[in-house]
Amino acid sequence: MLKVLLLSGSPRIHGNTMQVLHECARVIEAAGLTAEVVSLAEKRIESCTACYQCGERGCCVIDDGLNEIIEKIRESQGFIVGTPVYFGGPRGDVLAALQRIGMVSRSSDRFLTGMVGGPIAVARRGGHTISLLEMLMFYLINDMVVPGSTYWNMVFGHQPGDALADEEGMKTIRHFGENVASLLTRLG
Ligand SMILES: Cc1cc2nc3c(=O)[nH]c(=O)nc-3n(C[C@H](O)[C@H](O)[C@H](O)COP(=O)(O)O)c2cc1C
Structure with missing residues (x-):
């Protein structure tokens, strides 16, 4: 069965992200795919050391x-x-993780090639756009396919629970999830 992995880069295990x-993930599963959410919370992700052993x-x-x-x-597949x-960009651990994931893929079996997905940014007030663009660099250099939505994948919220109350943000994310699922289904 087609599967989508969703990675949260927040240290708050029950936070907005x-x-x-x-x-x-709920929307993706409603479309008939499997979805799993994993988190960097409680992990200390180090940066790539350029050892090139991957x-x-x-x-x-x-x-x-x-x-x-x-x-x-x-x-x-997603x-x-x-x-x-x-401070206006993705959390440091997220970029450290993406850079290492990308390096492992590119220097070994290129498992990211053809995968479908995209970035989501959550913030109290500002910095979503730059965060999305920075993360898009990972998707585009790794030969991945990124569908759109009815707005950019940004959600507003500060305290845990706030983001779910951002109606337009959540509508955008639900539609993005539907697009990921339908694209994957059509690609087979
Ligand atoms: C170190 C730090 C920096 C932050 N910088 C920003 C920022 O630049 N813009 C913003 O709108 N919110 C900023 N925030 C707020 C978080 O983005 C916001 O609380 C978000 O909902 C946290 O998501 P989470 O609950 O998944 O951890 C910052 C929070 C922290 C801890």
């Missing part, structure tokens, strides 16, 4: 829990990443 991703190993030498997530991505906005 997780809540938004769970709603996106080409031979097919995984990262750093043992901080990211390899388990990489294996889950390898088994999936990959969605949600980040909280920190």
Whole structure:
């Protein structure tokens, strides 16, 4: 069965990003696909050290829990990443994770090629656009397919629970989830 992995980059396990991703996963599952939400919360994600050993190993030498997530991505056909906005950009751990995931893929079996997905940014007030663009760089250099929605994938909220009350934001995310699911279904 087609599977979409959704990765939350927030340190808050019950925070807005997780809540938004769970709603996106619900829509994807309602369309008949499998969806799993995983989180970087309680992990300390290190940056790529440019050791270039992932080409031979097919995984990262750093043992901080990211390899388990990489294996889950390898088994999936869709990959969605949600980040909280920190000082106008994606949280540092999110970029560190994406750079290492991308490096492992590019130097080994290119498991990201043809995967369908895209970024989601959650913030109290500002910085969504730059965060989305920064994360899009990961999708586009890794030969992935990114569908749109009725607005950009941005949701407003500060305290956990706020984001779910952003009606337009959540409508955008639900439609994005539907588009990911229908594109994957059509691609087979
Ligand atoms: C270090 C830090 C920096 C932040 N910077 C921004 C920012 O630049 N713009 C903004 O609108 N919100 C900012 N916020 C607020 C978070 O983006 C917001 O609370 C978001 O809902 C957190 O998502 P989460 O609940 O998934 O962790 C910041 C929060 C923290 C902890």
